[in-house]
Amino acid sequence: MNRVWPAVAAAALVVVAGLAASPRGALHLGIVAACALAVAALVWTVTGGVERPGGRDPQAAAAVPRSGAPPAPDVLQTAVSPAAADAGSGRAGGNTRGANGAALGLAGIVDALPVGVIALGAGGRIDVFNAAAGDIFGVSPERARGRALIEIVRNSELDRRVAATIREGARDTAAITHLTSGAERHLVVTTLPHPALGPGGVLIIVSDTTRVRELEAVRREFVSNVSHELRTPLTAVKLMVETLQSGVDKAAREQFLSSIAQETERMIALVEDLLDLARLESGKLELRLGRVDVGEVCRQAVRAQEARAQAGEVRLACELPAEGLEVTADRDKLSQVLTNLLDNALRHTPPGGNVTVRTYADGDTAVIEVADTGSGIPSTALAHIFERFYVVDPARARGRSGTGLGLAIVKHIVEAHRGSVSAESELGAGSRFICRLPRDLQIPAHGL
């Protein structure tokens, strides 16, 4: 029986079990699941699998990549054969119970694992190089097989660790960085000796943690932003309460109490926005869909902001189609989109300016535009304005800052309606936010 695939699968399971026990266990749950598959197939191989005949598959033999490579075990045949990959990935189990079905099934499974698996056999040549390893190192697996590792992956740290594993016969796990054509990648690499792969055989398991690190950075930034946004009003409230406690005259007391109320409102708005966003992002928000007149929602939103616009000496106008425009949407959420966009426009439009809401039909799509004659957004910032807490110009925004979440919420709600939102802007001339919503949205009531 093919001795390499079961060996690779079993060793991969051991490594992955170790990784799952690490503090980043959650990350590796998927890996565990995938490896469980590999082990299931291994058990099948051992218990019910049909022994492979010793003869070489002529198609696979023809595909051995390099004449200089040492005689490869039969695994090389399955690894390089396109038929093997098809059989393994598509029909593991019943249909592959042919002459070499057992090995082919495992080859496909190892290839489908979400972690990079590289097996070095006799003479340090690559016997197994799965698709994930190909993605991580930017090499096609076909090119890698039969070659030395350094010819395929030039990473001195990995090279050193593999050499140490062969020399000392000990397993090793380390975080390393790898330079690619783009940015550098962060990898967690486990190397372990594996005599079943031949003299000096080594199994290398590689997880790409680049995305995890990026997400960790986003999370850190988010926590820091929320803390900052909450601390600012809290500090103000604390100072005012302390002043009140030390005794002030009636007029000052009234003023402080009014400021405290205002700061408290700001904190409540922030917390509510955060909860909204959390609900939207977790997909727990249920849209109560119905036929909604977009014009009506716009008129209501504009009416609600009129007093504020007048106070800021901004002209607020609506341009709505005469024949009416209906969409399938959640009225309250659509209203929140309009409110957030208007709030944003009014905050950035100086006295004497205009804010205009316009809706129109564009084929199967309803378009809602909110345009202002405000200060505009630099082109470098345009790509980021729908991110949480992104502030175009922190110095300028001070004093009239929103929660920094309004546009992120708009984006989530619009996308939950299978729509899109974009922004155009010219510095000094104004900005235009454009929401496009399908007029006849059809999604299951629960399904977002």
Add this chain to the structure above:
Amino acid sequence: MGRENFHRILDETQQNVLRMGSLVEEAIAKAVDALTRSDVALAEEILKADDYIDDLNVLIETNCLNLLALQQPMASDLRTIAAMLDIIIDLERIGDHACDIAQITKNLANEPLLRPPVDLPLMAAKAREMLREALDAFAHHDAEMAHKVPEKDDEVDRLYRRVFSELIQFMAKDPKAIGRASNLILVALYLERIADHSTNICERVVYMVEGVPKKLKRSVVEFNEFIAHSDEILSPHTEPAT
């Protein structure tokens, strides 16, 4: 030494060239990183790691000479050995330039921070890309790729001119920054040289695979050319010397 043994040592030596290449690639990346972050500890690390690059250089050279002397290889094996003897000279020089940049990071550590021009990291990325592709071409005996890499040298030279003129203008505005800015000009010069060495490697790969010595297209930027055109760079509304 049997024929099989010969091929084993030839293979190992080729792998050692790539090993040396990976160390050199990483040294440049770290050197530029250390410079932009003023990280003296990282700069020290690069300077220490150069010993290992030099050791590999000696080992490869010895193995190549042994193979030549004892086996009298012919045809493609002979060209491979000859190419490797040349390539390691270029790699060793590139490694030295990474050390030069690390040394500059150390020298500038006690000076007030001067932000390197934005084009400098771009230049470093481009030079590194050329080296990476040159080594890939060697690893895969890919002459087609080796032919393409030197075309990127134009971009490196364009960035070099921009970095140079930006730093000259900076020095003219603030004479106190001359020491720091001229060190950064040297960094740009080293990066430009790294791109040239990568072109050399490609030429050797083409020779190794095709058996014909060939000079690949390259645009040479002479340092003196800039000195001669400094006045133009400093005069307003004038494009830097090309």
